[in-house]
Amino acid sequence: MTTSIAPLETLGRVHFIGIGGVGMSAVARIMVARGVPVSGSDAKDLPVMQDLAAAGARIAVGYDAANLGDAQTVVAGSAIRADNPELVAARSGGLAVLHRSEGLASTMAGHRVVTVAGTHGKSTTTSMVAVLLKEAGLDPSFAIGANVPALGVNAAHGSSDIFVAEADESDGSFLNYQPLISVVTNVEADHLDHYGTPEAVFASFDAFAALLPVDGVLLACADDPGALALAQRTAAKESTRVLTYGTSPEADIRLHDGGPGDVSVGVGNDVHRLDLKVPGRHNALNAAAAFAVALELGVAPAAAAAALGHFTGASRRFxxxxxxxxxxxxxxxxxxxxxxxxxxxxxxxxxxxxxxxxxxxxxxxxxxxxxxxxxxxxxxxxxxxxxxxxxxxxxxxxxxxxxxxxxxxxxxxxxxxxxxxxxxxxxxxxxxxxxxxxxxxxxxxxxxxxxxxxxx
CATH class of the missing domain: 3.90.190.20 (Mur ligase, C-terminal domain)
Incomplete structure (x- = not known):
């Protein structure tokens, strides 16, 4: 599903079909903050729609072709059916129709992009990265598939040139991004309704890693067989820098997880204790990934470790x-x-x-x-x-x-x-x-x- 990225300023007035969804509302929120004229609709009146209306978006409840108004670009996610009256009207009217991921990619243009992909843990890890960077003073833009209490929202326009985004592999749309840093938490067979076979899932992650530029880096979890295999395949091509994180002694960022209150990460000869507020080995690994991202962006290790203590979880994640x-x-x-x-x-x-x-x-x-x-x-x-x-x-x-x-x-x-x-x-x-x-x-x-x- 790779595509060229349309610059944000070329989209004109943008209408979102299904604007109440957590992923769609994230893109809409950033566009509104950047001065793009935004409208949107959804089948139900959801709280986030009221927030968007207060920020300046034109919101409608229920789907109707008339809701398009004078829109020049329409954004729709994979969940929108082909017979949706707004989508039908947009296509028949010759409007540009973008997948949600393409709309998000337009908001990322010109930024140093950090994408977080994986079969599991994307939202939590993306949330940790955003909270860590914000606490470290870097003020990133971010778009996350879950609300984050420590941030107050699931998306925001930041003042720095860093953009942190959850990259969804479920429909292959994560291939629409141009990352500088990519985290892969794990790779397993899932979404076979889209991919058909496990091999197709693994191939899509290979294509995702191949999106990185020569000065980019892949950060992969050494504790997950699928992510480790991806790291090894990518490193063998010698065109992308690859770092691993996990409990393995061979990992570049080594995690020590002795249970609640006893989590630390080691880089070289230095060890830094993490004050995690969320339980579970999976969250300790997610924190190690966020720590690794911060180091790549120039955050001092001690500051990164301290900043992780401000992460209190993401909505619907334990x-x-x-x-x-x-x-x-x-x-x-x-x-x-x-x-x-x-x-x-x-x-x-x-x-x-x-x-x-x-x-x-x-x-x-x-x-x-x-x-x-x-x-x-x-x-x-x-x-x-x-x-x-x-x-x-x-x-x-x-x-x-x-x-x-x-x-x-x-x-x-x-x-x-x-x-x-x-x-x-x-x-x-x-x-x-x-x-x-x-x-x-x-x-x-x-x-x-x-x-x-x-x-x-």
Whole structure:
């Protein structure tokens, strides 16, 4: 999906279809801040749309060709269907239609771009990089696929020439960027509805690494087999500088993770302790990646380590929703077996000997079909695992593919309806336990309800 980048000043008046989405609103927010006339619409009236309207964007609720107004460029994401009336009108009217990633690429032009890619951990790592650089005084522009409490928003126009962005591989659109520094947290088979085969996923990351210029650098996680293999393939070409981070003694940025309160990174003979506010080995690795980015951009190691202490998490990434009866309730966006394992590992460390109960909602019929066994295995790490019906998102049902493909494999759980879920979780959790709602769909709404049922 590679493309030439249209300079921001050539786009004219820009209309966003689906402007309420976290990724779309990020691009719109930056364009508004840079003086671009912006309009947008979405099916629902979401809080971020009110923020954009207050900043000067023209916002409509519901899709209608009339919403285009006098727009000269239209931005739409992969989730927008081809028969959307605004998209149909834009194409028939000969307007320039950009993918969300192409709109984001236009806002990056002229910047030193840091992109963060990987099958898991993109939002958290991008958030860590943005918080670290901002605390270190570099004031980057950033666009992240999640709201970040420490930043107050998911996107902003900064005063420096640094731009930090999450690079989404799900539809191949991460090939539309021109990075100077690229982080790859991990590479696994996912999004097979788009790629078809695991080999096609791996090939797309090779193409992503190849986007780096001669003075660029690939930062890859040595603890992940897929990312390490990518690093080795890229280094063999001898056209791109490659650095690794992780717990391996051979890693260029070495991570020591002794558990909560005992995390440090080593570069050469120097070791720097990190004051991390977020639990889990995966977050320690994400922090090592952010630390490595900061060093590449000239931040002193001690300053980088101190700045990471200001990161308190990203929305829906092991986010505390509240507590009641001594039970803490978290929410996590995990929607791949590896992510579910990481979320439950973090929950287990926080529970400190007490039980962990998970309410899981599979995301997409195709992903459930491909990974049902792996999801069941990952959910086996919980003391209780309750499974909701599949959240279809952009997909139509696939015959024979239901959540039972997962729940029937569980010895520690069962399939539940939405009506049963809250009461079932409140009934099983005891003082000191951790409850975590997991998935990329509307399962996030159950956390507050569980807190309320617990009397929180």
């Amino acid at each position: 986010e505390l929703k509240g507590q009641g009866r001594g039970v803490r309730v978290y929410d996590d966006y995990a929607h791949h077996p590896t992510e579910v394992r990481a979320a439950l590992s973090a929950a287990r460390s926080v529970a400190a000997g007490h039980k962990v109960h998970v309410l899981f909602q599979p995301h997409l019929f195709s992903r459930t079909r491909e990974f049902a066994g792996e999801f069941a295995s990952a959910l086996g790490a919980a003391d209780t695992a309750l499974v909701l019906d599949i959240y279809p998102a952009r997909e139509d049902p696939i015959p024979g593919v239901t959540s039972s493909l997962i729940s029937d494999r569980l010895s520690n759980g069962r399939l539940v309806t939405g009506a049963e879920a809250v009461d079932a979780m409140a009934a099983v959790a005891e003082e000191g336990d951790v409850v975590i709602t997991v998935g990329a769909g509307d399962v996030t709404a159950y956390g507050p309800a569980i807190v309320e049922a617990l009397g929180g």
